[in-house]
Each structure stands twice: as structure tokens, then as C-alpha cells.
Amino acid sequence: MTEHLVLKNGVVFDPMNDVDGEVMDICVSNGKIVEKVPGNAKVIDLKGSTVMAGGVDPHSHILGSKLNVARLTSPEVNRYHPYPATRKTRSGVAGIIPSSYATGYLYSAMGYTTVVEPALPATKALGAWEEIEDIPGLDIGMLPLFCNSMISFKYIEEGDISGLAAYIAWTLKKVGGLGVKVVNPGGTYAWAYGKNVCGLDDEVPEWDVTPRTIMTGLSDAVQKLGLPHQMHFHPTNLGKPGNVYTTMQQLDALKGTKPSGKKKETVHLTHMAFDCLGVVEEGMANWKDVASGGLTFADYYNKNKHFTTDLGQITFGQSMTMTGDGPFQHSLYLMTGGKAKWSNIPVDVELPGGAGIVPFTFEPKSSANAVQWVGSLEFALSVKDLWRLFLSTDHPNGGPFMKYPLLMSWLMSKKQRDLWLEKVHKFASERSTLAEIEREYTLNDIAITTRAAPAKILGVEKTKGHLGIGADADIAVYGFNPEKTDLAKNPDLILKYFTQTKFTFKGGQQISKKGVIAKQLPSRVISVHPELNEDLSRRIDRELEEMMSKWFSHSFSNYPVPKRYREHLEMPTVIDATSIQA
Amino acid sequence: MNNGSVKVLVTSGRTLSQGRAMEKGKMTSDYENAVAVCELDSTAMESLGIKNGETVVVKSDIGEIAVKAKLNKQLVPGIAFIPCGPYFNFLLDSYTQHTGMPGFKSLTVSIDAAPGAKILTVEELTKMIKEAT
Amino acid sequence: MTEANNIFKDVPCTFCGCLCDDLIIEVDGDRIVKNTNGCPISKERFVGHTENRCLQPTVNGNTVTLEKAVERAVELIASSKRPLIYGLSSTENDAQREAYRLAELARGVVDNTTSVCHGPTILGAQESGEAAASLAEVRHRSDLVIYWGANPAAAHPRHIPHYIRQPGEYIKDPKQDRKIWLVDIRATTTARMADRFIRIEPGTDLEVLQTLRALIRGNKLDATEVGGINITELEEIAAAMKSAKYGTLFFGLGLTQSWGRHRNIDAAIRLIQDLNAHTKWGMMPMRGHYNVSGANKTSTWVTGYPYAVDFARGYPRFQPGEYTAVDMLARGEADVLLNIAADPVAHFPRAAVSHLMKIPVINIDPKINMTSQVAEVNIPAAIAGIECDGAATRMDGLPLYLRKIIEPPQGVIPDRDILRMMIKSLEKVMK
Numbered sequence A: 001m002t003e004h005l006v007l008k009n010g011v012v013f014d015p016m017n018d019v020d021g022e023v024m025d026i027c028v029s030n031g032k033i034v035e036k037v038p039g040n041a042k043v044i045d046l047k048g049s050t051v052m053a054g055g056v057d058p059h060s061h062i063l064g065s066k067l068n069v070a071r072l073t074s075p076e077v078n079r080y081h082p083y084p085a086t087r088k089t090r091s092g093v094a095g096i097i098p099s100s101y102a103t104g105y106l107y108s109a110m111g112y113t114t115v116v117e118p119a120l121p122a123t124k125a126l127g128a129w130e131e132i133e134d135i136p137g138l139d140i141g142m143l144p145l146f147c148n149s150m151i152s153f154k155y156i157e158e159g160d161i162s163g164l165a166a167y168i169a170w171t172l173k174k175v176g177g178l179g180v181k182v183v184n185p186g187g188t189y190a191w192a193y194g195k196n197v198c199g200l201d202d203e204v205p206e207w208d209v210t211p212r213t214i215m216t217g218l219s220d221a222v223q224k225l226g227l228p229h230q231m232h233f234h235p236t237n238l239g240k241p242g243n244v245y246t247t248m249q250q251l252d253a254l255k256g257t258k259p260s261g262k263k264k265e266t267v268h269l270t271h272m273a274f275d276c277l278g279v280v281e282e283g284m285a286n287w288k289d290v291a292s293g294g295l296t297f298a299d300y301y302n303k304n305k306h307f308t309t310d311l312g313q314i315t316f317g318q319s320m321t322m323t324g325d326g327p328f329q330h331s332l333y334l335m336t337g338g339k340a341k342w343s344n345i346p347v348d349v350e351l352p353g354g355a356g357i358v359p360f361t362f363e364p365k366s367s368a369n370a371v372q373w374v375g376s377l378e379f380a381l382s383v384k385d386l387w388r389l390f391l392s393t394d395h396p397n398g399g400p401f402m403k404y405p406l407l408m409s410w411l412m413s414k415k416q417r418d419l420w421l422e423k424v425h426k427f428a429s430e431r432s433t434l435a436e437i438e439r440e441y442t443l444n445d446i447a448i449t450t451r452a453a454p455a456k457i458l459g460v461e462k463t464k465g466h467l468g469i470g471a472d473a474d475i476a477v478y479g480f481n482p483e484k485t486d487l488a489k490n491p492d493l494i495l496k497y498f499t500q501t502k503f504t505f506k507g508g509q510q511i512s513k514k515g516v517i518a519k520q521l522p523s524r525v526i527s528v529h530p531e532l533n534e535d536l537s538r539r540i541d542r543e544l545e546e547m548m549s550k551w552f553s554h555s556f557s558n559y560p561v562p563k564r565y566r567e568h569l570e571m572p573t574v575i576d577a578t579s580i581q582a
Numbered sequence B: 001m002n003n004g005s006v007k008v009l010v011t012s013g014r015t016l017s018q019g020r021a022m023e024k025g026k027m028t029s030d031y032e033n034a035v036a037v038c039e040l041d042s043t044a045m046e047s048l049g050i051k052n053g054e055t056v057v058v059k060s061d062i063g064e065i066a067v068k069a070k071l072n073k074q075l076v077p078g079i080a081f082i083p084c085g086p087y088f089n090f091l092l093d094s095y096t097q098h099t100g101m102p103g104f105k106s107l108t109v110s111i112d113a114a115p116g117a118k119i120l121t122v123e124e125l126t127k128m129i130k131e132a133t
Numbered sequence C: 001m002t003e004a005n006n007i008f009k010d011v012p013c014t015f016c017g018c019l020c021d022d023l024i025i026e027v028d029g030d031r032i033v034k035n036t037n038g039c040p041i042s043k044e045r046f047v048g049h050t051e052n053r054c055l056q057p058t059v060n061g062n063t064v065t066l067e068k069a070v071e072r073a074v075e076l077i078a079s080s081k082r083p084l085i086y087g088l089s090s091t092e093n094d095a096q097r098e099a100y101r102l103a104e105l106a107r108g109v110v111d112n113t114t115s116v117c118h119g120p121t122i123l124g125a126q127e128s129g130e131a132a133a134s135l136a137e138v139r140h141r142s143d144l145v146i147y148w149g150a151n152p153a154a155a156h157p158r159h160i161p162h163y164i165r166q167p168g169e170y171i172k173d174p175k176q177d178r179k180i181w182l183v184d185i186r187a188t189t190t191a192r193m194a195d196r197f198i199r200i201e202p203g204t205d206l207e208v209l210q211t212l213r214a215l216i217r218g219n220k221l222d223a224t225e226v227g228g229i230n231i232t233e234l235e236e237i238a239a240a241m242k243s244a245k246y247g248t249l250f251f252g253l254g255l256t257q258s259w260g261r262h263r264n265i266d267a268a269i270r271l272i273q274d275l276n277a278h279t280k281w282g283m284m285p286m287r288g289h290y291n292v293s294g295a296n297k298t299s300t301w302v303t304g305y306p307y308a309v310d311f312a313r314g315y316p317r318f319q320p321g322e323y324t325a326v327d328m329l330a331r332g333e334a335d336v337l338l339n340i341a342a343d344p345v346a347h348f349p350r351a352a353v354s355h356l357m358k359i360p361v362i363n364i365d366p367k368i369n370m371t372s373q374v375a376e377v378n379i380p381a382a383i384a385g386i387e388c389d390g391a392a393t394r395m396d397g398l399p400l401y402l403r404k405i406i407e408p409p410q411g412v413i414p415d416r417d418i419l420r421m422m423i424k425s426l427e428k429v430m431k
């Protein structure tokens, strides 16, 4: 099917190609952005509209067992948010953890076209592929977890980075992963013993590994393989006052990893709002003394260039915390006085202690929540280089992805921030400098932090995150004229325009119009298949068969996700890792 | 000796032969043999004056049905067991306490000896329910 | 297929929630001749798969073509006011997903067999969450395993021998280093396999669980006996649970179906949560049908809710007690039943069955069952995991790929394809 399209006269923000608010025509042919199209191409006039590449969200929990356990245990969060079927679309629910179809539709309506599920237990990948069939309209990636796996530990214990890299390569191929996720390295394993880790050199029960050796081993292995996306890292001590210091220590510890390619960054620190809490001067590491860690961390970020990050912004109101960090989730449950619903899901061998799920409400009037809210905003408004940062709420942890427009409004409008500082606990003003910050994100800044930078961080910038020739024709058209609309003075308009695009195009096809889904496109899966040399490949097949047969409770041959679930969805990028010696 | 009725709490559940027979087919005599059974403890058997394999009639608030008595030495007095299936369910009310779940595990019944009484086949049982509707 | 003695390895068994995936199945011609590793029920399922089959679609007892049967089924659904779709736990995930589509289109109710097995487990988890367990982790680490109101010897024959009485990485001797206890109202065959049997009075699960919670919290109780167990024994049990390194509670219908229902589960969940303040504990429902966990999962991601889902308003609503199959029938509300891979006539209480006999029933199943006897439309289906592939979920949430071993009988197709035909034809009618 050949389809040609010209999007005329839109005001384009395409920072990857240095286009900052220019009126331009965009030509689309066969799902790609091209130089020119034949005369019979369909023309859409976008005069007075804002045009950006489709949004890219590298960290949003949109599928998997933890999300389904959350939906199953908390019907009340969705009950008041029905999502009716139409002639073209399926029904569902659209509360803070929307059902699968609604997830796809809501992202499309917001102009997002690429989303990554950042915590996949590889053992359960088959279920994830099935779910993707029911999440329409997106390109989806998945990051398997490697950080608390007995198999990783075995290779790390032996200092065998080739073996570790080969295990990663094998897994990415067999289950269709995009990169490597690390969550509380060693801590979730220790949780199988009712314990946790906090220091870099803490012991991990039964194994001669430490958080340090696990995280550096994995980041070395990722670079050795030359994966496009650097290690995606959720540090230890999540959600603890003062953890900005231990987070910086951990990032320091990861400096030893040498980048293998052009990309300088070797680690992605995720949801910094949860990782970078400060304490007041001379204070103790407790909630009474918690302060914004935003400035401290911005300073570190400005000086240290080996990592990227995302916000994990909390947005107030009901949320659903879910992480592969079992002990953190348990501590959150204890913080509610044992009143919250606490769920824990161990996964054979790969996550023995388990992922956790706890519904949580972030209260504007809670001092702790207000400080956490302000920290990431202070950070985002204090960093120099936006190309190493993307916007996120760690959906649904800090709030649902549907609240991205609200997050944008805080960054784009001082007026909006002042309004909110009034509403929230006074510690937000007293224990941060947010009130004094004048900076307001421009539309170009928004385009960087919601499309261009996340695409680069994921390593998919060839086809995603921009509107240059050769890019996928994933395009968001917003219904306002940037030359005539003062968004900073009218934050409500930010919410209005960014919640619903005027049009969203996916692969050149118009999938939504004013928030209404026009066409249900099946999602596709982006993955990375590292090719190993024959010796290493043979070795890893043999070693994994031995370990998996011994350790898993199901058969080795039933571990990979069969072709029948993948063929029609997967777009693997093959990378050459044959230089890794067996 | 026959002392008349015995009152017990009857519970239902899975048995290995019920599982196997179910796989084979519900319209087989294997299935009927596996589920048209009431397991009783020895005191109940004695006071009913029946032997293993004889027929009893089990009566609940909503109906009664004949099944084969089977001695289960592991049971304590006051408890009987009928494998899950149509015979037990014939006696069971449909009240779920608004949960969707009927009371499969706790049905008060009285049991009478009925040597020689006919045990309905699965097909006959279905027909009987149908005719009653 | 004419090849003699084809051997298939690592085949998942599609009977119970253990989903043992180590079967070796031998095929001779168009027959399965051997099932190695399977338990007796599994052997019956595989080797006996051709027995008692429904081979031809029928309408009112008359053999018809598949198209005609589908046409009649769609007529019945299209003309109904309150269609109920039920079953789905003994089929693979794709069939379930199609069933939700059909329910949405017909604006009906879709419920799976969860409502009569572990529905209360889900309700308990909706109250309190759940600290779950996984099977390999139990094998590697669990030194105290308690079965409560479960009889795996009858319902999950390989649960103990295949998963639990096996050595693990940190439990070298599964007899010495791991203790298995059984709590039940009667000494079932499982009692013989357990290291300890604790008999409780019928209907006292909730009291016993709450007593254990109180004792674990260090409270003294003014009682000499709870649920027929002496308080000193209860104290000793509580202490043992607290001092286990990694405990696991497997629970069955003895807890979900008995007096208290979801309140029992809620108490069990809270007990396990309390224990995690002292040591490590997890719990797992002994899911019966091989893919009832899958039915909850697919229903949850597609509709947002695990079972008892109503589409009357064009979007999913969830309400056990209202949209659960037994209630829908016993209230006389459903006016047509589409039953897929279940046997409500055998397994529902009488009032529900009586109503079901008054309304048109469409029955899709590989075998002749009690529901086929009363159904107006019977459509035979291929057996998932034997005659067609698919995916299913083990009781601990692990997804597994089911195999197609041999061809289904002539003209017989998988559930999902039958449902797709119905959807296509219903879409036309609804336009």
C-alpha cells in the first residue's frame, strides 16, 4: 500500500534537526518522512498548528504481571473511568492503570507513538507479547531485568563479563528485549531472605557479589555488547530521604565503564524524583528532615556527563506504585501502617524476592510528598543540557502518563508553579529554590525532553524522535498556533492542547483526531538482537541449558517466546557482537 | 440395626477418580461411579445400619438424592463427603452471599439408608431437573 | 499424519493449574499412545483424548454444518437481552480474548470459572493485596510449606512430587530440610503425604487464621481452644511459622468455598503479610483448571477486571454477586448462555441449573458433557494443548506455550476460530 501525504504549513519543532518553530511542509511516503512526494499526494493544511515528532516514552509500565496484579487487586481505581467502545475501537477502563486497549488509545490521543515497558521479567515475556496484541497504535519496547538473577550472579561472581554479555544477548533474542534493566541490584534478591542492601559493598546472601559488582558488571556487559540503550538503572535506597548522596555514589561507581561506541552515556538513571531526595542542612536522613535534592543533583548532572536521567515526577492524587524493588515496596506498605494493599510477586530465579505493588496517594499537604514533588522540578529547571533528560511520571508510580500535560505545565509556566506552590505543603517552598526559579521550558525544550532526547537515550534516534528524512512518520499535531498562544501565561491551555492532539499520525497513518481514535493500528515491537560468535553462542547455549534446567521450574525449551507470537510484530535490530571472545 | 436419619455436614471436593472420569467423559459410567457417592465415617455407617456400597438417600433443604455410601475411615463423626458434581449440586442452594460463590463446602443434610434404591444415571438426573423446570 | 511414533518433549499438560511442562507424548498415526511423566489424570486426558468426543455441530440434536450452527448461535445471541458468556478456564488465552470481544459486541456478561473456585481469593486480594509465591522459589528456599484446605493428591497430583518434594538450590534434602503441613477439616489423601496434619473444625478457618495472627503479633488470648485446636498447639504453630526461614502457604477451595469465603482469604493474606515483618512468607492459590489464571489475566488486561464483567453499557463493569454466572442464572436474569470449555450443568447448584435449562444454551466443548445434553447448539472444538496451540498461565503466573500434537478430528476447529466466526457474523447483524 503506497500512501503519500503532505502536511503543509505547520509550525514545526524538530530539535534533532535544529528546527525551532519554523513553518514547514512535511512529506510522507510509505510510512516514512521523505524529501518529496508525487503530485497526487493527499494534502493536509496545518496552518496555525504546532507540529512535533511523535512522543517517545522510554519508561512507562504499560504491561506485564505487576500491572495486571495491580488492576486485579484495585478495581476501584478504574471503576469511575469507563472507556466505552465505538464502532472502531474497543472498550476498557481509563483510570490510573488503564486497560490495554485504552492505554494505546490514550497515548495516541496525547501524540505519543513509542513507549517502552521498563521492567520485564524475561521468564514471563510470552504474556507480554500477548498483551501487546491488545495495546494498539504504538511501537513498544521492553527491558528485561537482569539485576537479581542467579544466572547474572554466577557470571559476575566469576568475573566473566563475556558470559554475562552472552546471557544478555541470548535473552534479548529469545524474548525480544530492547535493553537491560537494573533494579536495586542485589536488594531484590536479598528480599528473598527478608533483607535488603543499601551500601555499594553490602553482602548479598549466598553469593559473592555486591551491588557494586552487579551494577558495574552489567553496565560493562551492555557496553561490550554495544547495545543502543545504556543500562537502565533504578538504584538502591529508592525513596529514602538523603538518597541523592548514595545515588551519586552509585553513579560514580559506574564511571569505570568505558563507552563502546559514539555515545558517551553508559547509564540511564531512571525516575530521579525517587532517587534524589536531599536532607536539610545538618539534618538526619529521615522524613522530618527531607529536603529537595534537586539542586544538588542538578549540579552533579551538570558536571558529570556519563549518564542520562528521567524525572519520575509525582503528580499528586492516586497512584499505583510498582517496581521490581520488592523491599522498597514492603517499606512503603509499612509506612502506611500496614493499611495499604501490599502485593509481592517473586519470579523464579530472575527476581526471587519479587516485584511489589502498593497503591499510594500523594497528598499535596504532605510535607514529604511536597518535597519529593518539588525536587524533580527544581532539578529539571536547573540543568543545562536537556538532551540527557526526558519527562516521565514512571507511570503509574508518580501518577498516570495522562498527567504528562500537567508536568509540562509546571515546567513551561512559572505562573502554574506559583499556583501549585500555594496549594502544597510549605516545605516545597522552604526546602527548595523552586519559588525563585524563573526558567520556563520553551516548546523546543518540550520537544527535546519528550521526543528527541528520549529517542537518543533509547538509541532509536535514526527513526524516532525527529521529523528528518528517513524518520518514521510518527507525527503529533497540536491545535494551537505557537506564535499566537502564550502558554506560559495560560497554563490551562497547556493541559488542553497536550492532552489531545489535533491529529496523531503513526507510520504515516492518521490514527487519531481531536482525541478520537480514527484507526486502530496494531502495535509493533522494537527489539535488539545481538549476534554472538559461534564459540560464545555454543558456550552460552550449553551453560544456560544447564543452569535453567536446574533452577527453573519449567523446561528450558519453553523459555523462549515462540515465533508465532512475535513474527508479525517484531522489528529487531541486529547488532554485531561477534567480537566478544568466548 | 437401623436408627433412622443421621444429620451431618457434607462437604464436596475433588477426587482423583472424579478427575480422571471427568477427562474420560461425563456421560460415562466411570463418572457416575466416581461422583454418585457419599463418603461416611464408621459411626454414621453403623447407625444407619448399612454396609459399604449400599445406597443412601441424602436430603437437604431443597431436595434429596440417592447415592452410594462409602466408608471413609479418615472422616470424623459429623462430616460426610460427596465429590463435586451433579449429585452434590442437586442438593445445593444457589445463594452466594453476593460473592458469586455457592456454599460448596458446608451443606447440612440428613442421610437415610435406602438399600436397593435406584441411583439415577447422569442422564436421568439431567432429565429430572429439566422436567422439574 | 502417518509418521509412526512421533515423540514430543517438554509438552505442557493442560489439565490442572500445575501446568507441568515436562510431558513426553508419543504419537502413533492419529493417536496419542503414551504420556510419560504425566499423572493419572494427565494420562487420561492425553491418551484418552479421542474418547467421548463431540464430533459434529448440532442444533436441537440435529447434525448441521459448522456455518449453520454458528448462524443459529448468533441468532440466539443477537435476539437476546441479557446474554451470558461463561467458562473459558480450560481453553487457551486467544479464545478468551475473542470471548471478551464477543461479549462487548453483544453487550453481554462474561464470567469465567473463577467465580466458583478462587473468586473469593481475588476478592480477598482486592481488600488486602497479596504476597505471592512462585514455584521454583518454593523449591529452592521454602523450609515450611503449608497446604490449607487443599487436596493436591486428588486435584493436583504432581504438585507435591514434582514441585515440592524436590531438592532445590538451598534445600538439599526435601524430606529433612522442608516440612509439609496440611490444615483441613478431614484427613484427605494429601494428609498421608504431609509431615503433619492439623485438623480444624469445619467453618472455623477464619477464627484459626485470626488467632494465628494475634499470636504472631505476640498477643495472649483468653481461649483454650480455637477451631478444635488447643491453644498451646496454636502457639506452637505460630512460633514455627515465625521461625521458618521461607514459608509458603498453598490454599485451596477449602478456604475459598467454605463459611467466610473471601474473608478467610483476606485473613490469610494479612497473616502472610504480618509474617513478612519477621521472616519471609509467600502464598499461592491452588488454581484448578489449567488456564483459569490465564482467564483472570486476559480478562484483566482486556477489560480491566478479572471476572464477572458486564458490557451492557458498552464498557466493562465489574461486580461479583451480580455479574457472576451462578447469580446471573439463579436470579433468572440471563436469557441465553454461551458456554465455552466448562460444564455448568455438572458444577452449578440446582437453581442455577434449572434456569439454564429454561434458556437457549450454546455449548462449545471438545467433549460431550452434561451441558451438551441440554444445549440447543453444540459446537465441537479442538482440544487446546493437544490439537491446537495457544498460551496458558500456571498457578504462579508463569505463561507457557501449549503445543499442537496432532490434528483435531475432521472439520473440528479451535475455540478461538469458532468465536471469530461468531464475531464476524454478529458484527454484520449489529450493523
Ligand code: SF4
Pocket (backbone or CB within 6 Å): C013, C014, C015, C016, C017, C018, C019, C020, C037, C038, C039, C040, C041, C042, C155, C156, C157, C158, C159
Ligand atoms: S499435576 Fe496437573 S498439570 Fe501436572 S500432569 Fe497432573 S494434571 Fe497435568
Ligand SMILES: [Zn+2]
Pocket (backbone or CB within 6 Å): A059, A061, A118, A271, A322, A323, A394, A397
Ligand atoms: Zn518504573
